[in-house]
Amino acid sequence: xxxxxxxxxxxxxxxRVDWTPYLLVLPTAAYLAVFFVYPxxxxxxxxxxxPQSGALTLEHFRRMSEDLYFRQAIRYTVLITAxxxxxxxxxxxxxxxxxNTRFPGHSxxxxxxxxxxxxxxxxxxxxxxxxxxxxxxxNAFLDALGLTAQPITFLTYERPVWLIGAIVLTEVWxxxxxxxxxxxxxxxxxxxDYLETAQVFGARPWQTLWHVLLPxxxxxxxTALIIRTILAFQLxxxxxxxxxxxxxxxxxxxYFWYSLYRSPNVASAYATLILVLSGGITWVYxxxxxxxxxxxxxx
Amino acid sequence: MSVLRLSAxxxxxxxxxxxxxxxxxxxxxxxxxxxxxxxxxxxxWARGTLLRRFTEESGIGVRFxxxxxxxxxxxxxxxxxxxxxxxxxxGTLHGIFPVFVAENAIRDMAALQRQLDARGDxxxxxDLRDVSRIGNIQAFIPWMQATYLIAARREAMxxxxxxxxxxxxxxxxxxxxxxxxxQATGQRRLGFPVGPxxxxxxxxxxxxxxxxxxxxxxxxxxxxxxxxxxxLRRLWGVTHPSSFVWEFMHEPLLTGEAWVGWDHTARLIPAxxxxxxxxxxxxSPAGPKGRSFLSVVVGLAIPRVAPNPDAGARLIEYLTRPxxxxxxxxxxxxxxxxxxxxxxVPTGGLRVMADGVSAQAGAPDARTALxxxxxxxxxxxxxxxxxxxxxxxxxxxxxxxxxxxTQARRLEDLYRATNAPCPPPDPPMRPCRPD
Numbered sequence: 001x002x003x004x005x006x007x008x009x010x011x012x013x014x015x016r017v018d019w020t021p022y023l024l025v026l027p028t029a030a031y032l033a034v035f036f037v038y039p040x041x042x043x044x045x046x047x048x049x050x051p052q053s054g055a056l057t058l059e060h061f062r063r064m065s066e067d068l069y070f071r072q073a074i075r076y077t078v079l080i081t082a083x084x085x086x087x088x089x090x091x092x093x094x095x096x097x098x099x100n101t102r103f104p105g106h107s108x109x110x111x112x113x114x115x116x117x118x119x120x121x122x123x124x125x126x127x128x129x130x131x132x133x134x135x136x137x138x139n140a141f142l143d144a145l146g147l148t149a150q151p152i153t154f155l156t157y158e159r160p161v162w163l164i165g166a167i168v169l170t171e172v173w174x175x176x177x178x179x180x181x182x183x184x185x186x187x188x189x190x191x192x193d194y195l196e197t198a199q200v201f202g203a204r205p206w207q208t209l210w211h212v213l214l215p216x217x218x219x220x221x222x223t224a225l226i227i228r229t230i231l232a233f234q235l236x237x238x239x240x241x242x243x244x245x246x247x248x249x250x251x252x253x254x255y256f257w258y259s260l261y262r263s264p265n266v267a268s269a270y271a272t273l274i275l276v277l278s279g280g281i282t283w284v285y286x287x288x289x290x291x292x293x294x295x296x297x298x299x
Numbered sequence: 300m301s302v303l304r305l306s307a308x309x310x311x312x313x314x315x316x317x318x319x320x321x322x323x324x325x326x327x328x329x330x331x332x333x334x335x336x337x338x339x340x341x342x343x344w345a346r347g348t349l350l351r352r353f354t355e356e357s358g359i360g361v362r363f364x365x366x367x368x369x370x371x372x373x374x375x376x377x378x379x380x381x382x383x384x385x386x387x388x389x390g391t392l393h394g395i396f397p398v399f400v401a402e403n404a405i406r407d408m409a410a411l412q413r414q415l416d417a418r419g420d421x422x423x424x425x426d427l428r429d430v431s432r433i434g435n436i437q438a439f440i441p442w443m444q445a446t447y448l449i450a451a452r453r454e455a456m457x458x459x460x461x462x463x464x465x466x467x468x469x470x471x472x473x474x475x476x477x478x479x480x481x482q483a484t485g486q487r488r489l490g491f492p493v494g495p496x497x498x499x500x501x502x503x504x505x506x507x508x509x510x511x512x513x514x515x516x517x518x519x520x521x522x523x524x525x526x527x528x529x530x531l532r533r534l535w536g537v538t539h540p541s542s543f544v545w546e547f548m549h550e551p552l553l554t555g556e557a558w559v560g561w562d563h564t565a566r567l568i569p570a571x572x573x574x575x576x577x578x579x580x581x582x583s584p585a586g587p588k589g590r591s592f593l594s595v596v597v598g599l600a601i602p603r604v605a606p607n608p609d610a611g612a613r614l615i616e617y618l619t620r621p622x623x624x625x626x627x628x629x630x631x632x633x634x635x636x637x638x639x640x641x642x643x644v645p646t647g648g649l650r651v652m653a654d655g656v657s658a659q660a661g662a663p664d665a666r667t668a669l670x671x672x673x674x675x676x677x678x679x680x681x682x683x684x685x686x687x688x689x690x691x692x693x694x695x696x697x698x699x700x701x702x703x704x705t706q707a708r709r710l711e712d713l714y715r716a717t718n719a720p721c722p723p724p725d726p727p728m729r730p731c732r733p734d
Contacts (some may be wrong), residue, residue: 150486153540153541157694158540243544244543245494246694258369259369260496260679260683261679261683262372263677263679263680
């Protein structure tokens with residue numbers, strides 16, 4: 001009898017809702033709700049409500065958009081993102097492919113390339129500041145080679161291109177590693193069979209890369225692009241360190257409106273704008289890369 | 300993941316709980332918050348020297364929390380609104396107290412002031428006591444004061460305009476000095492803290508404006524102001540182009556990127572400490588309307604909802620003692636608020652600095668400017684109006700009268716919305732309005 005009853009009970013249990021997965025994600029969900037969703041909702045509320053009356057208002061967005069730094073902050077954030085991210089992806093992909101060839105010493109090379117991950121953006125800014133400043137390493141180096149008579153001022157408002165260049169260089173140095181790590185992981189997930197098949201059909205390395213590796217790497221590229229773009233919209237400490245407020249960026253303006261101008265509402269308006277932009281870009285990436293994926297599958 | 304996170308939190312909780320009631324902990328602990336002493340070295344000094352002496356003497360432990368202005372003010376106000384406090388003493392700038400008074404967040408310090416006066420061992424400068432009265436109460440006990448000066452490397456002095464007295468410097472002398480250095484060395488060696496958290500805005504509203512126009516706000520777009528901005532454009536032409544990242548002038552002064560730098564005394568003193576023989580300290584320049592300088596007053600108060608107000612009062616008594624004031628000058632270069640303390644002469648770099656301070660304050664054409672008060676929660680918007688004007692005119696090269704007209708409207712809106720009086724040396728009209 002006991003034997004006959006067992007499957008019946010199992011069947012009944014199967015029909016009941018299984019709470020185990022929900023219980024398992026509960027701590028994470030609670031954590032996210034308390035530390036992310038609630039503050040986010042609060043920030044959005046601050047951005048659209050009047051601090052005195054609590055009525056809905058667009059006043060804070062108006063003050064944000066009329067601010068001297070607003071347009072420049074959007075322009076510079078987009079500009080730095082647009083220059084730095086393609087460079088980071090190209091460089092990250094190159095390093096990942098190089099590591100994937102498993103040349104002798106490739107694991108040491110990988111660790112060395114990954115070092116910047118462990119460095120905070122502020123520290124990265126300070127490192128590069130100590131290189132580019134008038135009494136910095138670069139000037140000392142040029143002077144030792146006898147190339148310059150006087151130290152060169154690299155970081156100056158008189159040469160905005162150099163300023164942007166220094167910021168992009170720092171960003172590339174700092175954040176290429178995370179792209180590389182994601183792509184190395186992605187490359188290792190690709191079964192060797194595909195590459196061997198390509199070899200059998202006589203594909204040259206370039207063709208293998210273009211027609212086999214890159215399409216299979218698309219999900220990893222997507223992840224890397226989304227993470228990097230979202231982080232680029234939060235770009236802040238490196239820029240402040242190297243260029244002060246001469247190159248305003250969105251996250252920096254949110255900080256200044258909160259800490260210097262003491263206006264949490266306008267700071268929240270900036271934060272909301274960053275949220276909307278990040279969300280929008282993520283959606284675009286997801287759509288653009290998925291569409292092409294289906295196209296490939298269909299073709 | 301969540302198990303890991305939970306255990307990490309658990310470990311952190313155990314560590315924090317295990318460390319705080321350390322061996323030999325004092326019987327009572329009070330909380331002292333401030334937005335001063337934020338640089339790490341100053342925090343170290345406050346905890347390890349200044350407050351430790353108080354704990355040794357009184358048996359009261361002090362937890363010192365220093366934060367940037369934004370979170371600092373929020374914390375005091377949040378405790379007042381919640382009606383339940385943890386802060387026993389708070390110390391901040393004269394200009395922030397109106398925010399606390401408006402929100403009824405601090406006690407009237409008049410009774411404590413009477414107690415301190417009755418001790419007979421300290422008096423406070425009269426003008427500092429005057430500014431501590433805000434609304435109907437005495438908002439704070441004067442604690443320490445500071446100002447802004449010019450520090451120069453000795454090698455820069457030989458380029459100082461010949462026949463002129465550096466201790467009686469004018470704005471024209473400063474421009475010529477910077478230009479002489481540039482012509483002789485090919486480098487611009489004049490420096491200002493124009494970085495995001497630098498105090499260059501104070502130079503504009505508290506030094507240049509009153510020296511050229513006789514006012515901080517009223518003459519904002521006057522003919523004299525237009526003249527001043529023309530001058531500042533020329534001055535910017537001989538100023539080190541990296542000034543826009545500098546926030547503490549002692550750093551470029553020590554590396555030699557800047558030879559002549561204007562900044563807050565506390566942000567110059569590390570250079571003078573390290574190499575007292577290499578620097579001279581000069582008063583800020585004089586303009587057509589006199590030698591204006593800002594006097595920065597820092598005061599101490601007890602929050603309305605403080606849990607241990609009596610222990611807090613003991614800490615204030617200790618902090619304003621003349622001997623403690625001298626130690627504070629030696630520790631963090633904030634100057635005394637009592638003549639009894641000022642008479643105790645410091646040595647070395649501080650001596651150099653003190654000479655500069657007295658040359659500035661004692662000059663026959665001296666004109667004291669005070670930080671604006673009464674702007675309440677919008678206090679933080681005052682300085683950016685001046686810094687933005689500088690950016691538009693000096694860096695972006697916009698038309699001066701037109702820019703001043705636009706920016707004056709912002710200033711007027713700010714003052715009309717808060718119905719605040721003009722800061723001295725402007726006449727005390729309310730609301731203040733640029734002419």
